[in-house]
Amino acid sequence: MVRDPRAVDVVSIAHPLGCRSYLVVDPTSREALVVDPLLDHVRETLDALSEQRARLRWIIDTHAHGDHFSGAAALRERTGADIVAHPSTEGSVPTCRAEDGQVLELGAQSLVIHHAPGITRDALVVEAPGALFTGDTLLIGTVGLRDAPGSDPHAWYETLHRVFGTRDEGTVLHPGHDDMGRDLTTLKAERRGNRWLREDDREAFLALFRADERKPRKDAAQVLEANRQGLTTVPQDVQAASGFAAPTDTVEERGAAARYDAKPALADSGGLAGLLILCGALSAVGTVLGWWWRSELHALSLLGALIMLGAGLSALESRRRVRSRKEPDFYYTGPSRHTGPPQ
Numbered sequence: 001m002v003r004d005p006r007a008v009d010v011v012s013i014a015h016p017l018g019c020r021s022y023l024v025v026d027p028t029s030r031e032a033l034v035v036d037p038l039l040d041h042v043r044e045t046l047d048a049l050s051e052q053r054a055r056l057r058w059i060i061d062t063h064a065h066g067d068h069f070s071g072a073a074a075l076r077e078r079t080g081a082d083i084v085a086h087p088s089t090e091g092s093v094p095t096c097r098a099e100d101g102q103v104l105e106l107g108a109q110s111l112v113i114h115h116a117p118g119i120t121r122d123a124l125v126v127e128a129p130g131a132l133f134t135g136d137t138l139l140i141g142t143v144g145l146r147d148a149p150g151s152d153p154h155a156w157y158e159t160l161h162r163v164f165g166t167r168d169e170g171t172v173l174h175p176g177h178d179d180m181g182r183d184l185t186t187l188k189a190e191r192r193g194n195r196w197l198r199e200d201d202r203e204a205f206l207a208l209f210r211a212d213e214r215k216p217r218k219d220a221a222q223v224l225e226a227n228r229q230g231l232t233t234v235p236q237d238v239q240a241a242s243g244f245a246a247p248t249d250t251v252e253e254r255g256a257a258a259r260y261d262a263k264p265a266l267a268d269s270g271g272l273a274g275l276l277i278l279c280g281a282l283s284a285v286g287t288v289l290g291w292w293w294r295s296e297l298h299a300l301s302l303l304g305a306l307i308m309l310g311a312g313l314s315a316l317e318s319r320r321r322v323r324s325r326k327e328p329d330f331y332y333t334g335p336s337r338h339t340g341p342p343q
Contacts, residue, residue, distance in 0.1 A: 004130070004172070005129075005130030005131070005168070005170050005171065005172060006128065006129065006130035006131045006172055007027075007109060007128070007129035007130055008024050008025060008026060008027065008106070008109055008128045008129065008130075008131065009024070009025040009026075009027050009052065010022055010023070010024055010025075010131065010174065010184075011023040011025070011048045011052065012174070012183035012184075013038065013041050013044055013045055013048060014181070014183060015038055015040075015041065015068070017179075018177045018178060018179040019036075019038055019067070019068050019176070019177055020036065020174070020175060020176055020177055020178060020183055021034065021035060021036045021037050021038050021041060021045065021071075022034070022035040022036070022133055022174050022183075023045060023048045023049065023052065023054070024106070024111075024128055024133070025052050025054045026106045026107030026108055026109045028107055028108045029106075029107025029108060030052065030053055030054045030055060030107070031054065031055055031057045031106050031107040032049060032052065032054035032055060032056045032057060032058075032106075033056075033057065033058040033059070033060065033104075033106055033111065033126075034056060034058070034059050034060070034071075034075060034081075035060050035062065035126055035133045035135075035174075036060070036061060036062055036065075036070075036133075036135060036176055037059060037061075037070060037071035037072055037074075037075050038068060038069075038070075038071050039068070039069035039070060039071040039074055039231055039233075039234055040069070040071075040234050041071065042071045042074045042075060042078070045071065045075065046075075046078065046079075049079075055079075056075065056079040056081040057081055057082070057106065058081060058082055058084055058096075058104055058106065058111075059072045059075050059076060059081050059082065059083045059084065060083075060084045060085070060113075060124065060126055060133075061083070061084075061085055061089075061227075062116075062123060062124045062125070062126065062133065062134075062135025062136070062137070062176060063119060063120040063122055063123040063124065063135050063136060063137075063148065064089060064090070064120050064122055064148045064149075064150075064224055064227065064228075065147075065148070065223065065224070065227055066147030066148040066216055066217065066220035066221070066223050066224045067145065067147050067216070067217060067220065067223065068223070069223060069226060069227060069231055069234060070093075070227045070230075070231070072093060072230070073093055073230030073231060073232050074231065074232040074233070076095070077232050082095045082096045083095050083096065084096045084097075084098050084104065084113070085097060085098070085122065085124075086098065086099075086115060086121075086122040086123070086124055087099065088121050088122045089122040090122075090228050091227070091228030091229065091230065092230070093227070093228070093229070093230040098113040098124070099113070099115070100113065100114060100115035101113070101114070106128075109128060109129055110129075111126060111127065111128050112126075112127040113125075113126060113127075114126075114127060114163050116135070116137045116159045116163055117150075117152060117155040117156070117159060118137060118151070118152060118153070118155045118156025118157075118158075118159045118160070119135075119136045119137055119143065119144050119146060119148070119151055119156065120148045120149070120150045120151065121149075121150035121152070122150070123135060123136070123137055123159075125137055125138075125159075125163050130170075130171065130172060131171065131172040131173070131174060132163075132164075132167075132171060132172070132173050132174070132187075133174045134173050134174065134175050134176065135175075135176040136175075136176045136177065137156075137159060137160070137163070138160065138164065138173065138175065138190065138194070138196070138197060139175040139176065139177055139178065140173075140175055140178050140180070140182055140185045140189075140190070140194075141190075141193055141194050142194065142196065143156070143196045144176060144177065145214050145216060146212075146214075146216065147216030147217060147220040148220065148224055149224075153205065153206050153209035153210075154202075154206075156205075156209070157199075157202055157205045157206070160196065160197055164187060164190075164197060167187055168187070169186065169187050169188035169191065170186060170187070170188065171186065171187040172184055172185075172186060173185050173186065173187060173190060195208065196208065
């Protein structure tokens with residue numbers, strides 16, 4: 001069994017559409033850091049802090065986000081924690097500017113900030129003992145979507161080789177996004193399966209960069225500007241359209257129906273189960289009485305069967321309509337398939 005190299009406790013906070021935030025806790029002091037907080041998951045983040053019996057000391061946005069609202073200002077408002085960003089990050093939200101190589105103390109642990117320009121000028125990778133929190137600089141099998149100004153393929157190539165090139169292959173990587181539901185990988189797996197990281201030829205890397213046809217959201221500039229100003233609540237005009245909810249809501253309160261702005265399919269409701277039980281009972285009673293007393297009572301069986309058939313067809317159609325709705329795309333719209341071998 002492979003030993004976990006991480007000396008910190010890590011709690012993943014996942015948006016259903018792929019975005020990842022992480023609560024990092026020193027197991028001794030219970031001091032905590034939040035990486036890339038999500039504005040509509042502030043309540044969940046605070047709940048995780050409470051469950052971990054941790055005190056939030058640092059908040060870090062790994063880069064200027066153009067695909068989701070940052071929860072940094074909202075968390076600082078509620079906890080008083082410092083917001084860390086690179087000196088080139090625009091806006092007045094950060095309370096602490098961290099240069100390349102700067103160390104942040106987290107209880108008994110030392111966190112190292114690595115400037116990682118490429119996806120943006122201000123991108124950071126956060127190093128904890130045994131782990132790297134990579135933001136959008138390196139994802140599982142790919143890299144992030146270019147949705148903010150300052151993307152530079154030459155700098156990105158240098159960053160990937162400088163930050164990840166000589167590290168132990170057992171290092172755990174926590175990416176800023178994953179569409180397949182994962183929140184970690186290893187450097188060994190990415191060296192094998194991530195073409196962006198494997199590419200040693202600069203010109204081939206630049207060609208890969210130019211060939212990337214993924215498009216940012218059309219309102220990425222609006223999101224960037226909102227994050228520069230610092231938001232403490234989700235704007236009402238985007239909640240329904242984007243899948244956001246107010247930061248006081250929990251994931252359980254929103255549920256899948258809220259995310260898709262659709263009624264739950266009949267097949268997913270308790271009402272269908274009751275209906276099927278009733279119809280099954282009618283069928284059984286009609287069959288028994290038809291054999292024992294009057295054959296006309298077989299009609300009960302037929303009635304129950306027809307109702308169950310109708311309910312089943314209705315449920316299938318409801319599912320089809322829900323699945324055919326376009327998912328809210330306010331979050332990451334990168335590739336939905338892992339391009340490398342599983343680890």
